[in-house]
Amino acid sequence: MRKLFFTILFLITITFNGQSIEKKNNNSEKQKVVATFREIYWNNLPKPKGWVNDYEGIFSDNEERKLDSIITNFEKETSIEIAVVTIDTIKVAKENFDDLSLHIAKTWAFGKKGKDNGILISFSKGYKKFRVELGDGTIKMLSEHETKEIIENDFIPKFLKGNYYQGMLDGIMKIIENLRAKIKKE
Structure with a gap:
């Protein structure tokens, strides 16, 4: 029972850490897209x-x-x-x-x-x-x-x-x- 508890806890920890890394990557990608958009806007004002x-x-x-x-x-x-x-x-x-x-x-x-x-x-x-x-x-x-x-x-x-x-x-x-x-x- 104890082994099962630690296994579940380990899996939950991995899942949360994986989501954190994925969120960081998504935020980084969004920031790059926004920065690129802003640069294009600056260089091509309407x-x-x-x-x-x-x-x-x-x-x-x-x-x-x-x-x-x-x-x-x-x-x-x-x-x-x-x-x-x-x-x-x-x-x-x-x-x-x-x-x-x-x-x-x-x-x-x-x-x-x-x-x-x-x-x-x-x-x-x-x-x-x-x-x-x-x-x-x-x-x-x-x-x-x-x-x-x-x-x-x-x-x-x-x-x-x-x-x-x-x-x-x-x-x-x-x-x-x-x-x-x-x-x-x-």
């Missing part, structure tokens, strides 16, 4: 489909159209281009979010040639990460300090409540308001 590129599916079609319309009207008025991209966690590791945002800004090259007057707003709901990239021409009108205040006071409060559309709308409207005021002074 072309922007408009001013709002919602790859996380945060906004409804109607919300996307409203944001796009506001940005389009502002661009026609001022030539300043504002783009929004939401980034799904599968596309980038959390620690590389800022790098991907900058890479998208450089690759998509929002802003008029010679004016460098683009702004890219990058957001990941999954990572709770947010970044605003300002072109060299835009940073002359909207300082990093002002941008930080807009992020903290206009975007983030609504995001924290889960109202991503309203936060994005409020933040974009505040950026537009500040830029209009600066343009009037010129």
Whole structure:
């Protein structure tokens, strides 16, 4: 009886250890696949489909159209281009979010040639990460300090409540308001 007990215990131990090794191998394989996917995404960014590129599916079609319309009207008025991209966690590791945002800004090259007057707003709901990239021409009108205040006071409060559309709308409207005021002074 004792021998049978130890035999069963031995088999259970082998089974659990075998499953642990198999899980480690599966996790390692998944990590390799994800890393490869992220590298392919980095090297083959999709072309922007408009001013709002919602790859996380945060906004409804109607919300996307409203944001796009506001940005389009502002661009026609001022030539300043504002783009929004939401980034799904599968596309980038959390620690590389800022790098991907900058890479998208450089690759998509929002802003008029010679004016460098683009702004890219990058957001990941999954990572709770947010970044605003300002072109060299835009940073002359909207300082990093002002941008930080807009992020903290206009975007983030609504995001924290889960109202991503309203936060994005409020933040974009505040950026537009500040830029209009600066343009009037010129």
